Amino acid sequence: MNPVRKIAVVGLLEWISKNKPSVKSLSGLDRERFMEHVTDYELAKGINTISNRNSDLWRKWESTHMYFFENAHSDQEALAAYD
C-alpha cells in the first residue's frame, strides 16, 4: 500500500464538505465513486495528472480508499506504510 498522506485526506474532507454538501459519508462509497470525488478535488487544485489512471497520484488515492474502507491489513503494517 502506498496511500497519500493523512494530511492530504484532511484536505479532501475539507474540500468535499465545502463543495459537495450532498455527500455526508465516505465509508458507504465504493472505490469508483470515491475516486470520482478525488478526481474532482485534484482537478480543482489544478492537478491534472489525476486524470491518468496509471499515474502515481491515482494509485495513491486508490490505496487510500483501500486503507480506510477496504483495509484487511494489520495496523502495524498501515503504520509503517501510511501517513
Place this chain on the structure above:
Amino acid sequence: MKDALNPEATSFISQSELLALGIKVRKGTAPSDRGGDLLQRFIEVPNRLVIAYSSDDESLCNYITEHWSALDGMSGKWCDIYLSMLQMSGDEDVYSAMSDLRMLPGGEALRVNALPIALLWSAGAAACISLREFSTSKADLTKFFRHIFQFLSEINGGLTGGDEEALRSTLVSALPKVQPLSGYSFFVENIEMNDHKYIADRGGVVVGAGASAGNIIANYGSQLNSFDLPLLASQLKQLRGALKKNADDNDSTHDVAIGQIATAAKAAEAGERGEVFAALKNAGSWALGIAQTLGVSAATEAIKHAMNS
C-alpha cells in the same frame, strides 16, 4: 469489500497506532469507540486543528506524544486534532507535507521559518498561529492549548472572523513573555465560498512588544486557489521567453525577475501554489509590464495579485 471494513479505519487515528507509539488512550476515547465516518465526523465537529512541527521542535514533539490523551480530552466536542502518525513516530516531519498543509484553509500562509504552527480552522474562518516566539516548556504549552480549547468551548461552535480579537486577547494574556519578544504571527480570515473555491478575506494583526510587519506570515493571496495552475505555468514560460529577449544585460533586476518567473513556472507545473505566489511577489514591475504587453492575462493577474498581497 464492506465485510473487510476495519472499524478503526473509519477513524483518523487508530488505537493500535497510538499504542504502538506508547501513547496512552483513555477509556472511551479510543478512535474506534467513537465510530462514525471520517467525513461525517469532520462535518459534525466545528473546528479542526493541525499542529505542524518538525523533529527540531523537540519539546512540542514530546509534549504531543506524552499528552495526546489530555489534548484529545481538552479539545472536546469543539475541535478535532489531526496528527501525522509518521511525524509522531519520528519517521517523517512537517517539511515533507508542506504542500498538502498549504491546501488547507489558512495553510497557504505556512512558512518553514514560522514553524511550529497551530493551524486552526472551521467552516467559516481560519487562524494560523506561529509558536515561534513562545516558550514551549511543558507548562507553557499546556497553557497555550488550554486557552485555545477553552476559547472554542466558550464560543460553542465554529471559529468565525468575528472571534479574531477575542482569541488574540486570550492568547496574549495567557502566554508568557519570552526574551527577546519580537512578536508572533497571527491571523484569522473569513472564508466564503464562491464558485467552489475559497475566497478569504484576511484581517491580519501582529501582537507582542516589538512586533513588526516582518513578523507577519505572508499571505499569498485570498484568491490564490482560483488560478488555473497549468494555464499559469504555460503563460509564465511564455513570459520568461519574452523577458529573456527584452532583458537589459546591464540591469541586474531583470536577471532577478527572469529567475522569479522561472521559479514560479516550475512551481506551477508542480502544483505548488504557495511557491508560485512567493516567487511572483518578487517578479517586479518590469516583468508585469512585459506580461501586460504580451497579453498573458492569467500571468498578469497572478503577478498583480502576488505583488499586492
